[in-house]
Amino acid sequence: MNTIRIDHLSRVEGNGGIIATIDGKVVTDVKFSIYEGPRLIERLTVGRTPEEDVSIVPRICAICTLSHKNAALRAMENALSVKVPPKVILARELMHMGEMIESHSLHIYYLALPDYVGFPSAIAMASEYDIEIKIALEMKEFGNHIMKVLSGRFIHGENPVIGGFGKYPTREELTWIKNRAIQFMPFVLKTVSLFCELDYPDNPEADTLYACCEPGDNRYGFWGEEILLSTGEKLSKDDYRKLTNEFVVPHSYAKRSRYKGKPYSVGALARVNNLGERLEGKAGRYYEKYFDERWTKNPLFHNAAQALEICRCFERIPQLVDELMKYPEDLPIVDYTVKDGKGTGIVEAPRGLLIHHYEISKGLVENVDIITPTAQNAEDIERYCQIAAQKLMDEGKKDTIADRMNLIVRAFDPCISCSAHAAEIQEAPQENWKERLAEIRKEDPPIFVGVGNPSRSDDAAGLELAFALRKRGVPDVFIESEIKDRRKIWKDEDRMLIFLDAIDFREEAGKVTLIPLTSVLNNASLSHRILPFLAVNRNPGKLEKACVLGIQPDSIEPGNRISPSVRQAIITICAEIS
Amino acid sequence: MDKDRLKIGIYELTGCAGDALLILDCEKELMDIFNAADIQSFAMAKSDNINGELDIALVEGSVTTEKEIEELRDIRKRARIVVAIGICATLGGIQARFRDPEEWEENYENVYGDTKMEHTKALQSKPIDAYIDVDHYLPGCPISKEQFLYFFTRMLKGNPPEKYPIPVCVSCKHNENDCLLNRGILCLGPLTSDGCSSVCPSCNLPCVGCWGPVEGANSSSEYQLLLDKGYDADLIKKKMADYSGTKIAELLDQLKEEKL
Numbered sequence: 050m051n052t053i054r055i056d057h058l059s060r061v062e063g064n065g066g067i068i069a070t071i072d073g074k075v076v077t078d079v080k081f082s083i084y085e086g087p088r089l090i091e092r093l094t095v096g097r098t099p100e101e102d103v104s105i106v107p108r109i110c111a112i113c114t115l116s117h118k119n120a121a122l123r124a125m126e127n128a129l130s131v132k133v134p135p136k137v138i139l140a141r142e143l144m145h146m147g148e149m150i151e152s153h154s155l156h157i158y159y160l161a162l163p164d165y166v167g168f169p170s171a172i173a174m175a176s177e178y179d180i181e182i183k184i185a186l187e188m189k190e191f192g193n194h195i196m197k198v199l200s201g202r203f204i205h206g207e208n209p210v211i212g213g214f215g216k217y218p219t220r221e222e223l224t225w226i227k228n229r230a231i232q233f234m235p236f237v238l239k240t241v242s243l244f245c246e247l248d249y250p251d252n253p254e255a256d257t258l259y260a261c262c263e264p265g266d267n268r269y270g271f272w273g274e275e276i277l278l279s280t281g282e283k284l285s286k287d288d289y290r291k292l293t294n295e296f297v298v299p300h301s302y303a304k305r306s307r308y309k310g311k312p313y314s315v316g317a318l319a320r321v322n323n324l325g326e327r328l329e330g331k332a333g334r335y336y337e338k339y340f341d342e343r344w345t346k347n348p349l350f351h352n353a354a355q356a357l358e359i360c361r362c363f364e365r366i367p368q369l370v371d372e373l374m375k376y377p378e379d380l381p382i383v384d385y386t387v388k389d390g391k392g393t394g395i396v397e398a399p400r401g402l403l404i405h406h407y408e409i410s411k412g413l414v415e416n417v418d419i420i421t422p423t424a425q426n427a428e429d430i431e432r433y434c435q436i437a438a439q440k441l442m443d444e445g446k447k448d449t450i451a452d453r454m455n456l457i458v459r460a461f462d463p464c465i466s467c468s469a470h471a472a473e474i475q476e477a478p479q480e481n482w483k484e485r486l487a488e489i490r491k492e493d494p495p496i497f498v499g500v501g502n503p504s505r506s507d508d509a510a511g512l513e514l515a516f517a518l519r520k521r522g523v524p525d526v527f528i529e530s531e532i533k534d535r536r537k538i539w540k541d542e543d544r545m546l547i548f549l550d551a552i553d554f555r556e557e558a559g560k561v562t563l564i565p566l567t568s569v570l571n572n573a574s575l576s577h578r579i580l581p582f583l584a585v586n587r588n589p590g591k592l593e594k595a596c597v598l599g600i601q602p603d604s605i606e607p608g609n610r611i612s613p614s615v616r617q618a619i620i621t622i623c624a625e626i627s
Numbered sequence: 628m629d630k631d632r633l634k635i636g637i638y639e640l641t642g643c644a645g646d647a648l649l650i651l652d653c654e655k656e657l658m659d660i661f662n663a664a665d666i667q668s669f670a671m672a673k674s675d676n677i678n679g680e681l682d683i684a685l686v687e688g689s690v691t692t693e694k695e696i697e698e699l700r701d702i703r704k705r706a707r708i709v710v711a712i713g714i715c716a717t718l719g720g721i722q723a724r725f726r727d728p729e730e731w732e733e734n735y736e737n738v739y740g741d742t743k744m745e746h747t748k749a750l751q752s753k754p755i756d757a758y759i760d761v762d763h764y765l766p767g768c769p770i771s772k773e774q775f776l777y778f779f780t781r782m783l784k785g786n787p788p789e790k791y792p793i794p795v796c797v798s799c800k801h802n803e804n805d806c807l808l809n810r811g812i813l814c815l816g817p818l819t820s821d822g823c824s825s826v827c828p829s830c831n832l833p834c835v836g837c838w839g840p841v842e843g844a845n846s847s848s849e850y851q852l853l854l855d856k857g858y859d860a861d862l863i864k865k866k867m868a869d870y871s872g873t874k875i876a877e878l879l880d881q882l883k884e885e886k887l
Contacts, residue, residue: 087749088722092734101869104835108721111645170673172661190654201826203652204645204769208830215830
């Protein structure tokens, strides 16, 4: 088996890797793994006070620390029925803008741009792009400064607390922030042009579902009470589990999410897709100028969307400062008593939708649920990597796969400590399917489903194979046309489900391949009509428990003759199974 | 030129990456850092990383997988000096909350169920000196910029870093803050190592103890004082353990003996 491995994706925050497996000419599998060990964050604050919780949970991630803080505060204040005055909301928004600017500028200039201009790091880039590096540094420094003024320090500031702030910025500090934001505008506009005009490759392209917070009032913002999907659907924040459906995969300590069985994306690109029309001022004008259809299906445009959001933040900051100035400098923390209850808080972290949910009992945290953006993006990261890798294989550009996968992973800006560093290619050994089949059969006996079209020559291979297996007394063999209720075949969730089918891998006729169902579903070039239909309703965590035993057809022209090589493959498989 | 520059590697194990990020946050000094030293490996900042002989290895994060033990031992072999940066590498951090293996296992199963991980085995979180010899410690959650730059410039000149044997209270007094303990607020300042310039008390908020215990802290006195203020013994101990991992466990056990 040929594997492309990027072990330590450098220049993303945290520890992870991506591995693509190639069997002949087909990219059969892509795994985005988080090598970082488990921290059991959701269990750390159980039995602690709400105040300890909001201090500890932002330590999940250094980059998104204030997003975690804001999500935790919003959830905890909901649980404890604490109502905060408008000044607190404004100060929190300003704080959030600081983090957006810091994180986005660090990401687009330091972590993403070197790839597009061909340097190993921003430091190495400095010789040719000294102005860009200087802008990036100053922009990031400005974001850091706002974070420090509002939260107490650069990272893991403790100043924001349940019910308000320990200390508010002075009028002088606010004025300085406002003036600096205004002075920065020319550089901000330069940043937007630079990243919106970058030459993003057209591969990968695929539709996806975008999810973000609905800020309400037709505004562009970073939190809300509802989740907005690109289909127009809205979910109450308390129903977040309908979207996220978290599950565990064996190759990563970060959990995964799918909505109605399908991967979805969150982050700056999701926000610009869902909310972009609400952008005002210069950000609005740039949106009009640059946003087009490519942004709706190519994850590489995350970087352009981030630049647009930097502009939005710089325009919003002076407004926020003006509003904050209307209130007296000192404001006591809202008094509250700890009572039992539960609450959810949703915010947009720089890299996407972040959900915190708490249940308080006897004054202490009893239950914690935290769903991070990277956990939600992981499935789409794998899917887009697979699409891109397959297309590059088809174009005969195998040696560029690792670089492209790096680019995609980096565009998603994964914050891997939410629970990734570089790519590897694996070549499947010949006859690999026999070993894997034997392994599967060592556990529970699998369920077989023969699919295909009996009037299209070799496309009947799956059906022929299923009939042959039945004849030899193999139990639990289904035939596509006989399945009235597809739920029936998914009933035994813990048993492996093996689809038998003719699949065009562009190989020699009769070659047998055993691959996970997900890689067929994710593989645009293996256009397949029936498998996605049969896969619907399957618990997404159990999709791993399904695979496809494919035979390379010689011909799928109308007709009812099965070619000799495919016939031989059917006999070989039959001998192996029965 | 590279012959004269110290070879330095910055490594991240399990944690929030906040200490590595804080080094990137030294915006104005960052170029100087990269010029003054030969940064051989820094995964967060560059992709052309080399794993060779090092003068100094800075390691952040705690050890939570078998793979990380191997990685850490390899770093130790290659580096003349190993420095633990941040509270996770120093003491195990917030993720080292569970003391006994059974408690950890129970919580692990609660999060991951019975899914068998393919790539590496998970372990209870431990500081890096549970597996290798560590030459210096730079605590904090995260480390502070001033403290790091001071440490870094001393190391560049071949001088050992200075310890911070003072509690948060010292800088709190320098900052002319009112003592929160006097106001009846549960503040861990007297027990906690300084290095943050008393950032939380300066915001009128109690110290959460994120730098870990200060050397020679009078824990029993603080414990008694907080008990007298009417705080629950269990709550005080839990709070003292929030950031200090399992290392503080012994200290907490002693408190029990003295008071009961």
